[in-house]
Amino acid sequence: MPEKVRPYLFLDLTNSICSTCYRKVEAKIVAEDGKVYMLKTCMRHGREKVLLSSDLAYYQRSRAFIKPGEMPLRWNTPIRYGCPYDCGLCPDHEQHSCLSIIEVTDRCNLQCPICYADSSPHREAYRSLEQIEFMMDAVVANEGEPDVMQISGGEPTLHPDFFAILDAAKERPIKHLMVNTNGIRISQDREFVQRLASYMPGFEIYLQFDSFERDTLMELRGADLREVRRRAIEHLNEFNLSTTLVVTLKKGRNDREIGDILKYAVRQRAVRGVTFQPIQEAGRTEDFSAGTDRLTLSEVRQGILDQSDLFAEDDLLPVPCHPDCLAMGYALKLGDDVIPLTGLIPPETLLEGTRSTIVFEQDPELKKRLFSLFSTAHSPDSSALSLKQLLCCLPLLQVPEPISYDNVFRVIIMKFMDARDLDVRSVKKSCVHIVHPDGRIIPFDTYNLFYRDGKEAELERLRLEISAGRGGL
Template sequence: MPKNRPYLFYELTNSICSTCLRKVEAKVIIQDDNVYLHKHCFTHGPEKVLISTDVEYYKRCREFIKPSEMPLQWNTPIKYGCPYDCGLCPDHEQHSCLTLVEVIERCNLACPICYAESSPHQEMIRSLEEIDRMLDAVVRNEGEPDIVQISGGEPTIHPQFFEILDLAKSKPIKHLMLNTNGIRIAQDREFVKRLATYMPGFEIYLQFDSFEESALRELRGADLREIRKKAIEHLNEFNISTTLVVTLKKGLNDHEVGEIIQYGMKQKAVRGVTFQPIQAAGRLEEFDPATDRLTLSEVRQMIIDQSGVFKPEDIIPVPCHPDCLAMGYALKLGDQVMPLTGLIDPNILLEGGRNTIVFERDETLKDRIFELFATNLSPSSQALSLQSLLCCLPMVTVPEGIGYDNVFRVLIMQFLDPHNFDVRSVKKSCVHIVHPDGRIIPFDTYNMFYRGDKEAQLEALRRGEDITVL
């Protein structure tokens, strides 16, 4: 009698060896109710990496795929094959939903975990001319970019910070974000007052990892509890749209997922929470990828178990990159929060909004939700308006009768690294970084191959030389 393997072979893809970064074949297998990436490097041997703890959700992601949206132009040719041709090369399968423009490498923190390896010791501060060229590169690719995020380093310490915002606002960008640790926002009320003048279409992407000193010291190297409290006070005062951004490390701050969501829902300015499991990139002190990493499915289950608001049907894959992005939307009506995503037929997201809202879970919600809409809107236009809300990332356009203040979202944003890297998945990446030379590169591959001196390492790989990642 033939002996069965102890797993189900689900699909085949390509990955990279986490030691030498060479492309290797990889099997996706289902074993013991988990999903693993099993790969073999002929030099460094086998690797088995956990990529999902929810088999059914992993399979469901294959159903949340929409036709790829392309940029207006490509930036590099196909020469070496993915992921060595970024980008964006014609083999990529998604335009830029969100593009980061890094304006400075210096930071007023030296976080033990930082994908960009920023610190007070870094010197690079980009000129307005260089930043202008980088913004123009995004516009050339996108026409009217959905979201551009001013990032760093810590962008608020750039000596020409407000000139950068003015420059970005002069471009045809639909939604502008500021990625910040919140220190200047906490310490300078007049600075925040001036930020409010950039509303609407402007949002703060605020680092907010924990309520506990020990977790903050391990992740950020400092006790930032009072800084976070004061920053939120200032943002609430001027009602500046804010997303709380939580870097999650297994066993450190993952028990706070629900508490942070509940806290965010009570803040006037907070429009949602984004959870980002640690990517094995950049500076990683006290981090073991074998024991400290979290999968998207684990974070999704934490939201369901801890939030007291979202049910499994409320946290769904994002169609443009379902492997690495999951989202849930809710409406805030005074003290009441009503999950919204589970009420929407998925075909609205996948087929252009031809279907209307379904209210199978709670028929009584129907009247409450439609009270928020203008009475002269037809059901079809209501559905189409909701479609503009239920995109993969926050948008400015909202339905008539409802303000952006009423929307609350949770987003899980998992980035690929040399351990869980999947070529099939990275081709769908829609979060990109602008290289100073104008290339638009997926966040995942930028941190592995294209940041700073890593490009020299990549060139060695392209020449067929052996390298070892430290």
């Protein structure tokens, strides 16, 4: 009689949630045909099989890219119902806030078919400056000196107190301030961009930049923004205002443009990098099918490797604070040359925390070439080039002279989980957080599922079921 063998290799066990009712369920992590899947069963809504990674080897490698979690200075909520129902941050969370997002308005001058915040011109709410400062102070109380704070929305440049908000942020000990924008006002108002540039250094524009194609922009943004993007980049380049291009990726639509966007980005004076974000199935997701339109981190990573010669395999690495959902690569942009750096970091230093060293002994010709391009502030005999906080998953990258922030080019893949692929182990390591109006600090992934707008009413019902012993696990 033939042996019965399962069609997969069992790798691990975790907790997830049912994508229908959001109750906690047990989930297997399995390998099958070179890919990684999550298998979970809800007693009410049945079985789900979700692709986590298209690359088993990269997934297994990422499991080794971990480091001890860095805690905030204080916790904001107690542990009562278990993750992900206690967010705020609770003492069971494993990572402080690398990036804290403050949403200052629900209003937007676009109604994008894809919008995790469900913003639109029909929403009128603006948070008061007093409320926003309270939220900033909550972040400072948690972090002391926050690494990165992002002012977001809606479209934050519409806020009547926009510059007062930036002034308030600059008055606080925030290392790096960002504005998340669709770029419409930047494209229309040169003087506005000039005023923004006065907030540098330590200031950056996080610019929506999804495609060069009209049909794709219509599908993702509901408007042909090609000319808006052209004029926005023109103004940003004029003032060399540090900019990250942010690409929301939909499978089969704009994932084929990954290479073209990278080639464009490295030629722009003001652009310091590109962040690729696969669509999170949350908020407004029109014309989006989970079966055909989802992208995993590994698929985006492979797209970068296949469509661009900017990075090699060892140049796009998991980020140790949250390797399931973040990958990054750094390079030096020196005139027409773009020289990858990440692969030059000795593997044993990758998990050491806030400082890593790039060693050039393995490639002395590259060492000689690099230092010949810099001033004499560094001797060609130097054996290493230290880059402070190189492994931060976000734009903060402080480097010694003569290498300036202008020279740094980074690529980041930021995959936010949703109800289909949510892994409680990974949620606990999330370092990208949204500030709730009441001062709680909540992981981006769970905020959009449980805590945005009126969703907390449903969450409270789940909590009551848990208290009564009927809420899943």
